[in-house]
Amino acid sequence: MATVRNLKIKTSTCKRIVKELHSYEKEVEREAAKTADMKDKGADHYDLKQQENVLAESRMMIPDCRKRLEASLADLKELWLSWRKQMRRKAQNSKMLTAP
Template sequence: MSSSAELLKQCKVKTSSVKRLHKEVGYYEKERDKEQARVDKMKAEGAESSDIKQAENVLQESAMMIPQTRQRLEAALAELQSFVAENEEDIKDAEELQVARDTLAEIEKMLK
């Protein structure tokens, strides 16, 4: 496999990783919000304290996943930024490079 083809493959893999982690963060945030609403509803309806406690544990587990996944996203983002900076001359006309740049811009804007 040529060097250029290998770089394109790496670019695609790194970009896909960033997109997947971004999706995961969104999923965990939605899950946290859903579980929070469930806990609030249970409290408002005067549910059993053991049921509320169990729901709060589920909420905490969901919330704990967000910082971990966000850290992995930020690491993958930094890796992609570095890769693009180091290799953009070698793959400057490739569609994969443009997709990587678009992904970087989108995710960086979301993280701010």
């Protein structure tokens, strides 16, 4: 049974995941710039390798985040359709009760 509370929860979940996705995208930009800067300055090979690992980990989080967002959006859509169906049934029932 879909409720307004459940719809708010699912909507908040989607919003949170979108913020998380944007955060990872910004992190990838920052880490890529830092890696490029380290390469330009001729940083130590070990430090550069560590920075590349950090960048790779950040990049791996984006597809995972997108999958979670797609799943959350699908859940929200399903719940919303269920709620809409319930509201239509309620409206029909109330019309039938008030009809002469």
